Amino acid sequence: MNSDRPxxxxxxxxxxxxxAPIRRTEDPRLLTGSGEYTADRMxxxxxxxxxxxxxxxxxxxxxxDTTAASEAAGVVAVLTAEEIVDDFKPVxxxxxxxxxxxxxxxPLASGKVRYVGEAIAAIVATSRYLxxxxxxxxxxxxxxxxxxxxxxxxxxxxAPLLHEExxxxxxxxxxxxxxxxxxxxxxxxxxxxxxFEMTRKAPLAMEPRSYTAEYEKRRDALTLYTSSNxxxxxxxxxxxxxSLPGHRLRVVAPDVGGSFGSKGSxxxxxxLICIAARRLRRSIKWTADRLEDISSSSQAFSxxxxxxxxxxxxxxxxxxxxxxxxxxxAFSIYPWTCGLEPVQVVSFLPGPYKIQSYRGAVRGVATCxxxxxxxxxxxxxxxxxxxxxxxxMGAKALGIDPLEIxxxxxxxxxxxxxxxxxxxxxxxxxFIECLDAAAEAxxxxxxxxxxxxxxxxxxxxxxxxxxxxxxxxxxxxIAVAPGMPINTGSETAKITIDSTGxxxxxxxxxxxxxxxxxxxxxxxxxxxxxxxxxIRVVQGDSDEVPMSTGTYASxxxxxxxxxxxxxxxxxxxxxxxxxxxxxxxSTEDLEVTDGKVAVLGTDRSVTFKQIAKAVYSDMKTLPxxxxxxxxxxxxxxxxxxxTAAATHIAAVEIDPATCFVKxxxxxxxxxxxxxxxxxxxxxxxxxxxxQGIGAALFEELIYDDDGQLLSASLVDYVIPSAPEVPLMDxxxxxxxxxxxxxxxxxxxxxxxxxxxxxxxxxxxxxxxxDIDVSILPMTPERIFRLIQNAKLKAxxxx
Amino acid sequence: MIAISLxxxxxxxxxxxxEPRMLLxxxxxxxLGLTGTHxxxxxxxxxxxxxLVNGDSVRSCLMLAVQVDGADxxxxxxxxxxxxxxxxxxxxxxxxxxxxxxxxxxxxxxxxDMLRKYPxxxxxxxxxxxxxxxxxxxxxxxxxxxxxxxxxxxxxRKS
Numbered sequence: 008m009n010s011d012r013p014x015x016x017x018x019x020x021x022x023x024x025x026x027a028p029i030r031r032t033e034d035p036r037l038l039t040g041s042g043e044y045t046a047d048r049m050x051x052x053x054x055x056x057x058x059x060x061x062x063x064x065x066x067x068x069x070x071x072d073t074t075a076a077s078e079a080a081g082v083v084a085v086l087t088a089e090e091i092v093d094d095f096k097p098v099x100x101x102x103x104x105x106x107x108x109x110x111x112x113x114p115l116a117s118g119k120v121r122y123v124g125e126a127i128a129a130i131v132a133t134s135r136y137l138x139x140x141x142x143x144x145x146x147x148x149x150x151x152x153x154x155x156x157x158x159x160x161x162x163x164x165x166a167p168l169l170h171e172e173x174x175x176x177x178x179x180x181x182x183x184x185x186x187x188x189x190x191x192x193x194x195x196x197x198x199x200x201x202x203f204e205m206t207r208k209a210p211l212a213m214e215p216r217s218y219t220a221e222y223e224k225r226r227d228a229l230t231l232y233t234s235s236n237x238x239x240x241x242x243x244x245x246x247x248x249x250s251l252p253g254h255r256l257r258v259v260a261p262d263v264g265g266s267f268g269s270k271g272s273x274x275x276x277x278x279l280i281c282i283a284a285r286r287l288r289r290s291i292k293w294t295a296d297r298l299e300d301i302s303s304s305s306q307a308f309s310x311x312x313x314x315x316x317x318x319x320x321x322x323x324x325x326x327x328x329x330x331x332x333x334x335x336x337a338f339s340i341y342p343w344t345c346g347l348e349p350v351q352v353v354s355f356l357p358g359p360y361k362i363q364s365y366r367g368a369v370r371g372v373a374t375c376x377x378x379x380x381x382x383x384x385x386x387x388x389x390x391x392x393x394x395x396x397x398x399x400m401g402a403k404a405l406g407i408d409p410l411e412i413x414x415x416x417x418x419x420x421x422x423x424x425x426x427x428x429x430x431x432x433x434x435x436x437x438f439i440e441c442l443d444a445a446a447e448a449x450x451x452x453x454x455x456x457x458x459x460x461x462x463x464x465x466x467x468x469x470x471x472x473x474x475x476x477x478x479x480x481x482x483x484x485i486a487v488a489p490g491m492p493i494n495t496g497s498e499t500a501k502i503t504i505d506s507t508g509x510x511x512x513x514x515x516x517x518x519x520x521x522x523x524x525x526x527x528x529x530x531x532x533x534x535x536x537x538x539x540x541x542i543r544v545v546q547g548d549s550d551e552v553p554m555s556t557g558t559y560a561s562x563x564x565x566x567x568x569x570x571x572x573x574x575x576x577x578x579x580x581x582x583x584x585x586x587x588x589x590x591x592x593s594t595e596d597l598e599v600t601d602g603k604v605a606v607l608g609t610d611r612s613v614t615f616k617q618i619a620k621a622v623y624s625d626m627k628t629l630p631x632x633x634x635x636x637x638x639x640x641x642x643x644x645x646x647x648x649x650t651a652a653a654t655h656i657a658a659v660e661i662d663p664a665t666c667f668v669k670x671x672x673x674x675x676x677x678x679x680x681x682x683x684x685x686x687x688x689x690x691x692x693x694x695x696x697x698q699g700i701g702a703a704l705f706e707e708l709i710y711d712d713d714g715q716l717l718s719a720s721l722v723d724y725v726i727p728s729a730p731e732v733p734l735m736d737x738x739x740x741x742x743x744x745x746x747x748x749x750x751x752x753x754x755x756x757x758x759x760x761x762x763x764x765x766x767x768x769x770x771x772x773x774x775x776x777d778i779d780v781s782i783l784p785m786t787p788e789r790i791f792r793l794i795q796n797a798k799l800k801a802x803x804x805x
Numbered sequence: 806m807i808a809i810s811l812x813x814x815x816x817x818x819x820x821x822x823x824e825p826r827m828l829l830x831x832x833x834x835x836x837l838g839l840t841g842t843h844x845x846x847x848x849x850x851x852x853x854x855x856x857l858v859n860g861d862s863v864r865s866c867l868m869l870a871v872q873v874d875g876a877d878x879x880x881x882x883x884x885x886x887x888x889x890x891x892x893x894x895x896x897x898x899x900x901x902x903x904x905x906x907x908x909x910x911x912x913x914x915x916x917x918d919m920l921r922k923y924p925x926x927x928x929x930x931x932x933x934x935x936x937x938x939x940x941x942x943x944x945x946x947x948x949x950x951x952x953x954x955x956x957x958x959x960x961x962r963k964s
Contacts, residue, residue, distance in 0.1 A: 028901075030898050030899065031898070034898040034906075035887035035888070035890065035898070037906030037909055038885075038894040038897055038898060038903065038906075038909060038913070039881065039882065039885060040839065040840065040841015040842070040880065040881040040882040040910055041886075041887055042841075044840075046840075136824070212905070212907075212941060213843075213845045213853055213905070213907040213908045213940065213941050214905070262905075264843070264905045265905040294844075296847050297846040297847060297848060519905055520905030522904065686901045687901065689901075690901050690942075690943060690947060693943060693944030693945075693947065694904060694942045694943050697943075697944035697945065720850070721850035721851055721939070722848070726939060728937075728939060728945075729932040729945040729949065730929075730932045730933055730936050732945050732946070734946060735946060757944075
């Protein structure tokens with residue numbers, strides 16, 4: 008069923024590794040229990056950490072008594088904010104954004120608590136069991152304050168302040184404007200709109216957050232093993248906070264069990280474990296249990312969007328406006344700030360469409376919940392949900408087919424580069440091509456006929472389309488988060504051939520499931536002329552490259568790949584120069600393939616190993632000035648980055664008795680530029696779509712009015728399991744981008760398109776009842792209520 | 806403290822000092838050094854810690870170490886080695902049935918159990934069998950393909 012059709016590119020011209028479904032280098036270790044995740048580290052006689060977390064949503068801490076806990080069996084230390092105040096500087100998630108208040112990041116709550124789950128005290132003990140035992144012995148007195156459980160309450164006149172110093176609960180406010188929305192709305196033939204809500208989600212990586220701080224007495228140095236996807240950023244932040252230079256603080260992300268954004272910010276626990284290891288001069292381990300992970304890792308989305316779109320009589324969307332309120336939780340996150348998620352909703356709201364006038368206003372407000380942060384797609388799952396619902400509502404009002412209305416509004420091939428109304432520039436990408444390819448793969452015309460038949464027999468069958476575009480692999484001209492002062496626009500590759508002829512390629516990117524060891528190896532094999540199996544790719548280790556950030560924002564194939572290509576070219580030029588001496592041939596007459604340099608048209612060649620020997624060990628073969636060290640470092644910056652796009656089509660059926668949604672068909676047609684490894688690309692799409700299905704149908708972090716999390720286990724927070732995920736059909740429209748290698752980023756897209764496509768399919772299925780789908784997830788309970796209300800209304804009318 | 810004796814992946818282990826409250830998953834990981842068994846939720850939902858105890862799949866986070874005195878246990882480390890993957894492991898690799906690899910040991914052990922006990926005639930059967938194991942990366946499609954393929958190879962060998 009899976010029809011992966013590389014479109015319109017000559018397979019003959021393809022290099023032999025890039026483009027091939029090469030089996031992953033990572034797999035043999037991960038399939039045999041030989042991988043090493045952070046919790047698998049076994050430093051010498053490690054101590055174990057446990058955190059006492061607030062059960063109060065908002066309260067002053069009036070007293071903490073740790074006497075009994077300190078005396079408990081196995082306890083080595085009990086740490087509170089007061090105890091460690093001189094050990095660190097708070098980390099400030101700074102931004103140049105106007106109307107932004109940066110809340111500091113502290114290892115432990117100081118003075119007051121602001122959400123249930125916030126760490127108040129830490130116990131270090133000889134085992135995790137004993138550390139957890141002692142938690143019960145810590146006494147904390149609180150003076151409860153009024154909780155702020157919902158975003159609307161945070162902006163009410165008499166709302167209590169979460170951060171008194173900020174003087175407001177609005178931590179970030181921003182507005183995008185282009186053209187005269189008022190005039191265009193008045194002139195519109197049709198206006199559609201509503202209040203849309205994407206509830207709060209948990210990224211929920213299967214590996215909970217985990218840190219192991221390994222102390223090196225000899226030189227008062229630390230190595231922090233962390234389940235982070237931004238080890239470079241973590242290194243720099245902790246170095247600054249603890250006044251520990253980079254050569255005494257190494258941060259390593261070993262095998263990491265997924266992140267999806269939840270491991271992509273600096274966490275209080277990461278600071279605390281380093282502080283504790285330094286104080287005690289011992290190695291310390293901590294791994295969150297699932298409750299801690301759900302209730303203290305960064306959460307996702309949580310926005311209410313009042314939006315309206317105007318169309319002319321031909322179905323051209325002319326204008327759009329939106330007011331967004333984002334529930335950003337209790338703190339801003341480092342380095343992305345609390346603006347990351349909600350601001351992205353308004354900046355991407357016009358989507359891939361040529362809407363001329365736009366007004367998008369956003370407020371990110373503080374509530375008594377864990378912070379929101381990056382989650383696969385960031386902002387765009389919400390903006391796409393809203394924009395695509397509006398597109399379908401417009402189509403319905405005008406009597407135009409949903410496929411056709413998108414065709415009329417998408418940016419067309421000849422119109423790129425195109426600046427949308429919010430200011431984002433799309434570079435040339437196959438928007439229309441994806442729409443057409445998805446419709447073809449889904450058998451759209453046939454599917455509509457099938458739907459007509461199903462409707463005749465009273466079945467609730469619906470078809471939903473969602474098109475979107477995203478910025479990926481962005482360079483230094485655009486900050487990943489608005490106004491952020493760190494450079495996220497470049498990545499470094501350092502490729503070395505050592506004296507044994509072995510090739511090691513080091514990167515600052517940090518794979519957490521994406522298979523970068525494989526894909527970066529594929530690029531180097533082709534561009535250096537090496538054998539794939541001879542290359543070792545090292546990543547996620549701050550000691551390997553001078554500066555790095557990590558893997559996030561669909562950047563690593565573009566930035567890491569670009570760096571790999573350039574560094575490979577530099578190193579290959581060195582190999583050629585050395586080989587030209589050894590083979591007594593001009594460098595132009597040499598060909599580098601399969602780990603050998605050969606004279607074209609002859610059988611004369613030297614292997615990389617022989618070249619290495621000549622350079623490093625053999626004192627006679629080469630003149631001194633020809634013994635170039637076989638290493639190349641390149642830092643690649645794509646400056647602007649590139650666009651990626653897709654169209655998703657879903658066909659669903661709702662069981663009128665149970666209100667369960669069954670997905671019959673799911674098609675993705677996507678343009679991620681040149682494909683490095685089609686197997687890995689498909690896997691990324693599958694996984695992203697499955698998360699989108701979760702967001703659309705099941706997943707919701709429910710906080711009650713007292714700020715208590717009601718869905719804090721995997722029984723209550725339901726992610727899709729195998730029976731709920733349909734077979735997905737992925738089609739590739741492979742139009743090369745302008746960056747090195749022609750790649751585009753593609754790790755997040757599945758989660759961006761799927762919620763909108765499913766929402767539209769459900770609305771379509773329920774159209775006999777004239778029901779709007781304006782909140783996700785569409786759980787059976789919500790669908791049941793919508794149908795009941797619609798039936799009641801119909802009865803009242805008749 | 807209680808003394809227990811058990812067989813893990815064919816090897817006998819005598820552990821003289823097991824606290825009665827110690828989880829089986831902690832015994833495997835912290836005492837026996839078998840960190841291939843992953844802990845994802847510690848409340849028996851995610852399935853990452855699945856192992857075989859006396860031939861049946863169990864969640865090692867829901868068992869106490871003292872319960873396996875005398876038992877015969879198989880963990881992911883007992884299936885195959887990086888140089889010599891077993892059939893199911895190699896099908897996971899062929900079909901890209903893993904990404905971050907965290908749920909993978911549990912998927913493999915559940916898959917082994919399914920392959921040993923059930924005909925797995927349809928994809929629906931396989932998906933149903935996997936419904937107690939959560940994966941956040943793959944969308945399950947390639948895991949199902951890997952098990953389907955391993956099931957086909959199994960029948961070929963039998964016939």
